[in-house]
Amino acid sequence: MTDPTSSTVRAYLDNAGGARWHPAARQAFLQAVDDGWADPRRLHTEGRRAAALLDGAREALAAGLGARTEEIRFTPSHSASLHQATAQLSRARRRSGRDVVVGATERAALLHGASHATAALGGARRTVAVDRLGRVDAATFAAELRDGVALAALQHANGEVGTLQPLPEVHAAAREHGVPLLVDAGASVGHVPVPEAWDALAADPADWGAPSGTGVVAVRQRVRTVPTGPEDPEPWAPGGVNVPAAFAAAVGLQAVRQDLAVADARRRTLVDRIRAEVTRIPDVEVVGDPDRRLPHVVTFSFLYVDGEALTTELDREGFAVGSGSACTAGTLEPSHVLAAMGVLTHGNVRLALDRATTEQDVERFLAVLPGAVARVRRMLGVEDL
Amino acid sequence: MTDPTSSTVRAYLDNAGGARWHPAARQAFLQAVDDGWADPRRLHTEGRRAAALLDGAREALAAGLGARTEEIRFTPSHSASLHQATAQLSRARRRSGRDVVVGATERAALLHGASHATAALGGARRTVAVDRLGRVDAATFAAELRDGVALAALQHANGEVGTLQPLPEVHAAAREHGVPLLVDAGASVGHVPVPEAWDALAADPADWGAPSGTGVVAVRQRVRTVPTGPEDPEPWAPGGVNVPAAFAAAVGLQAVRQDLAVADARRRTLVDRIRAEVTRIPDVEVVGDPDRRLPHVVTFSFLYVDGEALTTELDREGFAVGSGSACTAGTLEPSHVLAAMGVLTHGNVRLALDRATTEQDVERFLAVLPGAVARVRRMLGVEDL
Incomplete structure (x- = not known):
């Protein structure tokens, strides 16, 4: 079995708008x-x-x-x-x-x-x-x-x-x-x-x-x-x-x-797993409706974290994720969506899973995320919480 | 040597705007x-x-x-x-x-x-x-x-x-x-x-x-x-x-x-040949400047000819050519360009040669053109002139 933290395999988890081609x-x-x-x-x-x-x-x-x-x-x-x-x-x-x-x-x-x-x-x-x-x-x-x-x-x-x-x-x-x-x-x-x-x-x-x-x-x-x-x-x-x-x-x-229902159910399960696991990291907010939602999208924001730094850190670990205002063309301005919802507008990560995203990709991601967040917080001078 | 009137080999002579890819x-x-x-x-x-x-x-x-x-x-x-x-x-x-x-x-x-x-x-x-x-x-x-x-x-x-x-x-x-x-x-x-x-x-x-x-x-x-x-x-x-x-x-x-000068000179020679030969067909007008011009474009209009019919006839013979108002997105409305020049606005054909267009393509085209024009004129009830 592959080391789940190995970065030799890349996972593209930013499949919204510019998704990986089918x-x-x-x-x-x-x-x-x-x-x-x-x-x-x-x-x-x-x-x-x-x-x-x-x-x-x-x-x-x-x-x-x-x-x-x-x-x-x-x-x-x-x-x-x-x-x-x-x-x-x-x-x-x-x-x-x-x-x-x-x-x-x-x-x-x-x-x-x-x-x-x-x-x-x-x-x-x-x-x-x-x-x-x-x-x-x-x-x-x-x-x-x-x-x-x-x-x-x-x-x-x-x-x-x-x-x-x-x-x-x-x-x-x-x-x-x-x-x-x-x-x-x-x-x-x-x-x-x-x-x-x-x-x-x-x-x-x-x-x-x-x-x-x-x-x-x-x-x-x-x-x-x-x-x-x-x-x-x-x-x-x-x-x-x-x-x-x-x-x-x-x-x-x-x-x-052709396989919408299957792909929907499979990704919904992966997102449920991510939503549950991410909340274990201190000072995180998982946003959006937990039920009546897209099957493949999940967004969470961390206090004391810079979104650009976290994106870069995760990229180094082999994960391409979205951040900032996903609908504002990838600029890292505070998201008007998150602002309108009254939730944290900074330090956020948006995952959009592909049909090809595997359980292993998700487990690897969940394994590296806490460390990446901690490193970014240390860079910003925030103690591990 | 191939029969110059054979339509088995196709020549795309409409390389303007939607040109064949390099x-x-x-x-x-x-x-x-x-x-x-x-x-x-x-x-x-x-x-x-x-x-x-x-x-x-x-x-x-x-x-x-x-x-x-x-x-x-x-x-x-x-x-x-x-x-x-x-x-x-x-x-x-x-x-x-x-x-x-x-x-x-x-x-x-x-x-x-x-x-x-x-x-x-x-x-x-x-x-x-x-x-x-x-x-x-x-x-x-x-x-x-x-x-x-x-x-x-x-x-x-x-x-x-x-x-x-x-x-x-x-x-x-x-x-x-x-x-x-x-x-x-x-x-x-x-x-x-x-x-x-x-x-x-x-x-x-x-x-x-x-x-x-x-x-x-x-x-x-x-x-x-x-x-x-x-x-x-x-x-x-x-x-x-x-x-x-x-x-x-x-x-x-x-x-x-990289080979602009060569391609320019080669196509200019082919266009000169077309300009000279086309005038042998009765009731034709070759338009545009004969010298200070693009090397690869030549347009001529025939009296008593419908542009759409001629395009279709030439297509059947293996030649893709432009007609009508080339700059008006291929609609066969009378060309505002030809109208502004005060020349014939109907029955016209625009050739735009490719770098890959050969002398053989041009000779084949010149061999079939008079017959195609005559057939279209017969369809319109105009006697051979």
């Missing part, structure tokens, strides 16, 4: 690089071959997301998806309202997109607070949907702490007020069943092990959109869709959905 | 897929490895484009580059002017970007006409730079007809008026020496045989930019740079620059 997605990507490199809008054989791959990708993604084929849009990235969706959906409803209602723990790209969109409409972003587990209250959210609201946005799950939101209740309220609901499912698709309560859904292929280079948005046919950028034949992806990335996204989603 | 770019891309898949903003080993590839790409592209490393920006596509550059540069100069001056044969993405940017500033797009070869008159362009101009934009070469623009004269005039000049070199970089007369330069990796998925903009350090979209840590590429694509772009540019 083998099926990788293979599809390499195939599409050979068959789908041409511009799919061209009329020749090479162009038509790329167009066929793109059509197939669209169809498979629609099936995977519970949408119609013609409802699928491709964008250059998940951030671009959230920018485009907030702008286009709110612009189409400018006669009914100018405000956009969002949850406090939405992704930074959504919050900034909502601010930008409402500024253009002469409205404002209304932010609904979350509780200590990171969840909005459905009734409070619903109350904000009255009067002058162009769009509501609520994530399916938070990628930083894993907490799931009460989408069905919020969607029911939104329908009642005639306000479309944009759901950021960027952290959840591929890990738990796709939600059904949405008018527009943004999914992030880079989160389910497909290459970066494309985002996916599904917009229900009844929901209107109005492009706000420069005129373009592809307003969601000026310059055209990245065909190999789109094809790999579709194949990757099919692959992860 | 082998060096392909190899670099596949390497970067393995080494640079992680988010380069992360602090762990995998993230730092991606960041190192990105730094290397930035440095190599700067060297290739005659810019400083810190002047390089990555975007999701060449269209996104032109949208971002027109918006950000004009916005930064809104106190000095609200109009944007452009050439009439600029790429559609630039024209639409300029319209969108000036609408936001309360100004207008001023379009400078071109002559029958597709070239602006430098003095006429300069005269437009007086009073209230935020930005000027002129392409290095037109990707549809190959004509080069008088950049040094126009840049000198722009400097005199204190107006920054944005140069769209998307059709020229990799084919002729990179121009030096610019304040911002947009280059298109997909045009020199690198994967789509990234655009490159160089902005001189003295030139101010102001992001206009939602707040983002990467305003030129919300969601982050596509590292494998950026790395492949850099390696691809290095590769094509």
Whole structure:
């Protein structure tokens, strides 16, 4: 048996957004690089071959997301998806309202997109607070949907702490007020069943092990959109869709959905084990909902620990982990998500387990973590507690 | 020797924008897929490895484009580059002017970007006409730079007809008026020496045989930019740079620059041969400057021919060619470039030769072209002339 503290084997535990590629997605990507490199809008054989791959990708993604084929849009990235969706959906409803209602723990790209969109409409972003587990209250959210609201946005799950939101209740309220609901499912698709309560859904292929280079948005046919950028034949992806990335996204989603329940249960057990063990370290706070959550994400924060130093220390031990504000693009600024939840905002580590993460990886991690924390605390002049 | 009219060997003669990949770019891309898949903003080993590839790409592209490393920006596509550059540069100069001056044969993405940017500033797009070869008159362009101009934009070469623009004269005039000049070199970089007369330069990796998925903009350090979209840590590429694509772009540019003079001369000879031979077909117009032009691009239009039908006919014979408005993303609308030049706007074919295009490919093409044109004319009920 391998020494559990050996750092010769590396474990990548930062599989959110820029996740390690799924083998099926990788293979599809390499195939599409050979068959789908041409511009799919061209009329020749090479162009038509790329167009066929793109059509197939669209169809498979629609099936995977519970949408119609013609409802699928491709964008250059998940951030671009959230920018485009907030702008286009709110612009189409400018006669009914100018405000956009969002949850406090939405992704930074959504919050900034909502601010930008409402500024253009002469409205404002209304932010609904979350509780200590990171969840909005459905009734409070619903109350904000009255009067002058162009769009509501609520994530399916938070990628930083894993907490799931009460989408069905919020969607029911939104329908009642005639306000479309944009759901950021960027952290959840591929890990738990796709939600059904949405008018527009943004999914992030880079989160389910497909290459970066494309985002996916599904917009229900009844929901209107109005492009706000420069005129373009592809307003969601000026310059055209990245065909190999789109094809790999579709194949990757099919692959992860095939054993979703098994992968979900297996990772949930590993996360339960981590949640229980980590609390043995002094001055730690494990955050997010312990039950109604993503199966593969767990975040904890240590008092008297610098997040950057701990990330580096764990990296040296062979573990790639996330820290800081995971949804704010890896900058180590205090996380707006943790701040909104009223929990520790510094010294935090976010693990996002892969389907390939083993029990051994987790045991090795749990074996080195206390020592790493103690070393960082000593570096900061804090005595072992 | 192969039958020159055999269609078993295919020749891809549509290498502009979505060009066939250069082998060096392909190899670099596949390497970067393995080494640079992680988010380069992360602090762990995998993230730092991606960041190192990105730094290397930035440095190599700067060297290739005659810019400083810190002047390089990555975007999701060449269209996104032109949208971002027109918006950000004009916005930064809104106190000095609200109009944007452009050439009439600029790429559609630039024209639409300029319209969108000036609408936001309360100004207008001023379009400078071109002559029958597709070239602006430098003095006429300069005269437009007086009073209230935020930005000027002129392409290095037109990707549809190959004509080069008088950049040094126009840049000198722009400097005199204190107006920054944005140069769209998307059709020229990799084919002729990179121009030096610019304040911002947009280059298109997909045009020199690198994967789509990234655009490159160089902005001189003295030139101010102001992001206009939602707040983002990467305003030129919300969601982050596509590292494998950026790395492949850099390696691809290095590769094509190594034998630029040879590839230039070889393709120029082939294009000269095409220009001479095509004129033997009745009712044809070969467009663009015969001398001061891109080495690899040639466009001709036939009377009594439908462009889509001819493209399809040539495709059947084994040749992938462009048609319609090449700069308007492959839609077969009448080309605004050809219209601005006052030449035939229908029934046109654009060839963009690859470095791998052989003399045999060209001879085969010239052998099948007259028959293809005649067949399309017969389909349209036009007698052989």
